[in-house]
Amino acid sequence: MSLPPRAVIVHRATELTELVARHGTRQQAGFFLSARGRDLAELDARHRAQQEALAAVSAAIPLDWRRAVAERNDLDRFGFGPEDVVIAVGQDGLVANVAKYLDGQPVIGVDPEPGRNPGVLVAHEPAAVAGLLRSELTAAAELRTMVAASTDDGQRLLALNEVYVGHRTHQSARYRLSTPDAQEERQSSSGLLVGTGTGSTGWCRSAWQERHSPLTLPTATESTLSWFVREAWPSPTTGTTCTEGMLKADQQLTVTAESDLVVFGDGIESDTLALSWGQRLDVTVAETRLHLVR
Numbered sequence: 001m002s003l004p005p006r007a008v009i010v011h012r013a014t015e016l017t018e019l020v021a022r023h024g025t026r027q028q029a030g031f032f033l034s035a036r037g038r039d040l041a042e043l044d045a046r047h048r049a050q051q052e053a054l055a056a057v058s059a060a061i062p063l064d065w066r067r068a069v070a071e072r073n074d075l076d077r078f079g080f081g082p083e084d085v086v087i088a089v090g091q092d093g094l095v096a097n098v099a100k101y102l103d104g105q106p107v108i109g110v111d112p113e114p115g116r117n118p119g120v121l122v123a124h125e126p127a128a129v130a131g132l133l134r135s136e137l138t139a140a141a142e143l144r145t146m147v148a149a150s151t152d153d154g155q156r157l158l159a160l161n162e163v164y165v166g167h168r169t170h171q172s173a174r175y176r177l178s179t180p181d182a183q184e185e186r187q188s189s190s191g192l193l194v195g196t197g198t199g200s201t202g203w204c205r206s207a208w209q210e211r212h213s214p215l216t217l218p219t220a221t222e223s224t225l226s227w228f229v230r231e232a233w234p235s236p237t238t239g240t241t242c243t244e245g246m247l248k249a250d251q252q253l254t255v256t257a258e259s260d261l262v263v264f265g266d267g268i269e270s271d272t273l274a275l276s277w278g279q280r281l282d283v284t285v286a287e288t289r290l291h292l293v294r
Contacts, residue, residue, distance in 0.1 A: 003083055007061045007133070010088045010098050011054060012072035016040065016047040046113065053089050053112030056126035060133060075101055076271045085137060087129065088122065095121035096198070096266040099146065099160035099290045106137040106291045120201060123294060132293055141291035144220050145196045148286035149263050155273045158286055159265025161199030165255055165281060166191020166262070172233065174259040179242050180251035186258070188238040190230035194253060194283045197222050198290075203267075204228060213244055223249040223285050249285040256280050 013021075016029075023029040030040050061067055070078045072090075075098055080086070086102065088094045089110045098107065109122035110129060124132065132140070149157045149165070157163065166173040166189070173191050178184045195204030200217035207228040208217060218224040225247040232240040247253055255261075256278070263273040263281060275281055 004065050006066040006068060006081060006084050008068045008070060008078075008080065008084050008086050009054065009057055010070050010072070010075070010086060010094060011050065011090050012094060012097075014043070014047040014050050016043040019043065050089065050112045053110060053126045057087055057089055057110060057129050060126075060130035062133060065133075070098075072097055076268075080105060085133065089126075090122065091117050092119070092121040093267070095290075095292070096160040097268060099144075100158040100265050100268075100271075102290065103288055104291055106141050106293050108132055108137075108293045118201075121198070121292065137291075137293055140293050142221065142294045144198050144290040144292050145218070145223055145225075146286040146288055146290060147194055147196050147199075147225055147265070147283065148288075149194075149265070149273065149281055149283050151263075151273055151275060151282075152280040157263060157265050157271075157273050158288060159199075160196065160290055161202050161266045162193050162195035162204055163263055163265045163283060164191055164193055164203075165275075165283075166230075167259065168262045172259075173261055174238070174257075175261065176256040176258060177229070177242055178254040178256070179245055180247060180253065181245075183242050185239045185242045186237060187229060187232050187240075187242075188235065189232040192227065192229050192255065194225055194227040194247065196220070196225060200226065207244075211244070215244060215246060218246075225283075225285055227253055227283070247283070247285065251284070253283045254280060255283070 019029045020026050084105045086107045095109045110124050111117050111119050111122040147159050147163055149163045172188045174188050176186050197218040197220040229243040232243050234240045257275040261275040
């Protein structure tokens with residue numbers, strides 16, 4: 001007998017919750033803010049909006065479904081199953097945070113504060129969840145391209161927006177870069193970004209705009225990645241020729257470490273791959289795609 005679906009509600013602690021945890025009590029948190037000319041009213045309102053959204057989503061789950069709750073900080077330890085339906089309640093970035101731990105499970109992005117978030121990935125209001133759970137979720141899903149980073153010792157990382165390769169503290173990273181068009185260059189830089197079409201609205205777009213790049217950034221469902229080297233430094237032994245480009249589905253970008261490097265995805269620096277001198281990293285379009293319910 002097959003198991004019923006499991007709804008997994010994903011959220012992150014609110015600013016109010018984090019502030020109270022940091023200061024010990026609500027009164028102390030209020031004192032901390034009042035000393036800076038602020039009060040808890042705005043944080044209370046945002047906390048209340050998220051709690052109401054979580055309650056509405058929980059009430060929308062069919063009674064015969066299983067259910068679970070996961071906070072953002074626990075995602076790397078949470079066991080997702082193939083029958084799960086993930087409901088991310090929060091900002092757009094929360095969908096990116098959970099995407100790297102999934103393998104085809106449908107994701108419903110819920111915006112607890114409509115109008116405050118762009119709603120690129122959290123496109124639904126809480127009231128819409130009941131109808132979505134009754135629909136054919138797989139058919140309604142938009143397949144979003146992801147990026148994969150794999151090391152020569154078997155480590156692997158997925159990301160929805162982008163992967164960053166560089167020094168742990170964002171100091172100069174030294175490595176050898178090999179591009180899909182057979183160019184190779186030793187570089188010293190602030191790190192390398194490889195992003196998807198979804199990530200073209202975030203960190204990669206910032207790099208693209210800052211340098212007035214002529215590249216056309218990929219769309220969210222396009223099986224193409226863009227890549228940018230941040231602040232490449234010219235020296236007698238390092239170059240600045242290979243600093244941006246595109247990566248198609250059958251291509252890879254290779255980084256060979258010449259210093260200790262880290263690789264993380266979607267801004268989660270607590271979940272990283274480590275590269276030591278001489279190790280190789282291949283970055284490609286991922287076979288796995290995010291199933292985002294629209």
